[in-house]
Amino acid sequence: MATTETFRKVRLVLWGAVAAVALAGGALLLGEAQRAQQAGSNLPAAATIGAPFTLTRSDGTRFDSQSLAGKPYAIFFGFTNCPDICPTTLLEMSNHLKQLGANADKLNVLFISVDPSRDTPEHLKLYLSAFDDRIIGLTGTTDEVAAVAKSYRIVYEKVPSKDGSDYTMNHTASVYLMNANGRLVSTLSFQEPEETRQRKIDNLVAG
Amino acid sequence: MKMFSALVMLALTALAVPASARDITAGDLVISNPWTRVTPPGAKVAGGFLTITNNGKEADRLIGGSAVISHRLEVHEMSMEGGIMKMQEVAGGLEIKPGATVVLKPGSYHVMFLDLKASPVEGTPITGTLKFEKAGEVTIAYDVAPLGAKSSEAGHEGMQHEMKSGADGNMKKMHGGQHGHH
Numbered sequence: 001m002a003t004t005e006t007f008r009k010v011r012l013v014l015w016g017a018v019a020a021v022a023l024a025g026g027a028l029l030l031g032e033a034q035r036a037q038q039a040g041s042n043l044p045a046a047a048t049i050g051a052p053f054t055l056t057r058s059d060g061t062r063f064d065s066q067s068l069a070g071k072p073y074a075i076f077f078g079f080t081n082c083p084d085i086c087p088t089t090l091l092e093m094s095n096h097l098k099q100l101g102a103n104a105d106k107l108n109v110l111f112i113s114v115d116p117s118r119d120t121p122e123h124l125k126l127y128l129s130a131f132d133d134r135i136i137g138l139t140g141t142t143d144e145v146a147a148v149a150k151s152y153r154i155v156y157e158k159v160p161s162k163d164g165s166d167y168t169m170n171h172t173a174s175v176y177l178m179n180a181n182g183r184l185v186s187t188l189s190f191q192e193p194e195e196t197r198q199r200k201i202d203n204l205v206a207g
Numbered sequence: 208m209k210m211f212s213a214l215v216m217l218a219l220t221a222l223a224v225p226a227s228a229r230d231i232t233a234g235d236l237v238i239s240n241p242w243t244r245v246t247p248p249g250a251k252v253a254g255g256f257l258t259i260t261n262n263g264k265e266a267d268r269l270i271g272g273s274a275v276i277s278h279r280l281e282v283h284e285m286s287m288e289g290g291i292m293k294m295q296e297v298a299g300g301l302e303i304k305p306g307a308t309v310v311l312k313p314g315s316y317h318v319m320f321l322d323l324k325a326s327p328v329e330g331t332p333i334t335g336t337l338k339f340e341k342a343g344e345v346t347i348a349y350d351v352a353p354l355g356a357k358s359s360e361a362g363h364e365g366m367q368h369e370m371k372s373g374a375d376g377n378m379k380k381m382h383g384g385q386h387g388h389h
């Protein structure tokens with residue numbers, strides 16, 4: 001019992017330390033956020049991000065980017081053999097859509113595979129079944145995906161495993177928020193707080 | 208920023224002590240809180256996370272291991288470079304210096320389960336081994352957190368509640384309230 005009590009006290013002191021450090025850190029984080037914001041506005045000339053494309057949806061039908069006209073959209077790139085950032089981002093985008101409530105139909109969310117040789121439409125469909133079904137999963141031929149990624153200034157590369165039998169991928173992780181005119185207005189990072197991301201999405205949908 | 212993270216980690220590490228009942232000791236190493244999370248259907252990979260402390264006088268290295276859910280296991284590092292997510296095998300294994308604690312966590316070092324033969328199921332621990340250069344092979348069991356969980360604490364309400372009280376700067380209230388019997 002005595003140990004438990006002592007431990008409780010120690011724990012309180014430690015939480016105090018966490019709070020103090022968090023306050024100090026908060027100030028630092030604000031500075032970082034501002035810097036990130038500036039970096040965001042310096043991003044590749046916003047007007048030249050993205051170009052019309054056609055790709056294959058996870059249901060096997062063709063998808064023409066013209067259908068995005070007049071509505072803002074969130075677009076991000078990844079692959080299903082990704083252990084961390086892709087499922088996390090898909091889950092976060094699902095949560096954001098839920099948060100939008102009835103406004104969710106004012107936003108399109110696109111997930112484009114940078115690993116089309118493994119991410120067939122069927123596989124993408126199965127994988128995406130764990131997430132909000134309003135997320136549009138897209139894949140295509142290697143060339144099609146390369147062209148779309150290039151127009152969105154997405155970097156990706158295969159990283160072969162040591163024995164060469166397998167590979168993983170490095171890729172741009174940001175979510176691009178595009179307005180109804182197809183212009184890049186902001187980006188989301190999985191490193192920023194959920195509230196920050198939601199606010200950006202709310203702003204995007206509000207126009 | 209580094210200092211801030213280090214302090215938070217220090218405080219959080221100390222706070223994580225109660226989990227010690229389930230710590231695994233292997234030679235000079237203490238392994239705590241192994242966990243993984245549910246993967247989307249059809250996923251062929253998953254990440255495993257844990258904390259390793261080296262209480263010895265010599266460095267050791269995590270060089271590999273196995274898990275019942277996958278054909279292969281590798282020790283990986285994930286990092287962000289200019290908005291690009293990079294992941295690679297840690298060349299030569301992950302070093303745990305004497306006296307150091309290394310945390311494998313999302314967005315950072317992790318063990319990677321490759322070529323999954325079964326999907327992690329929430330609440331059903333996954334058995335596996337970790338292979339260290341000096342401490343040898345250790346059997347561990349990973350707790351399974353929900354899809355997309357950012358920590359194994361995702362379901363631990365108490366911890367989150369206290370964290371919020373602290374963040375509000377409401378330490379006084381916390382003293383008087385939850386711990387009023389002091």
Ligand SMILES: [Cu+2]
Pocket residue numbers: 083254283284294295317318319
């Ligand atoms: Cu990995």
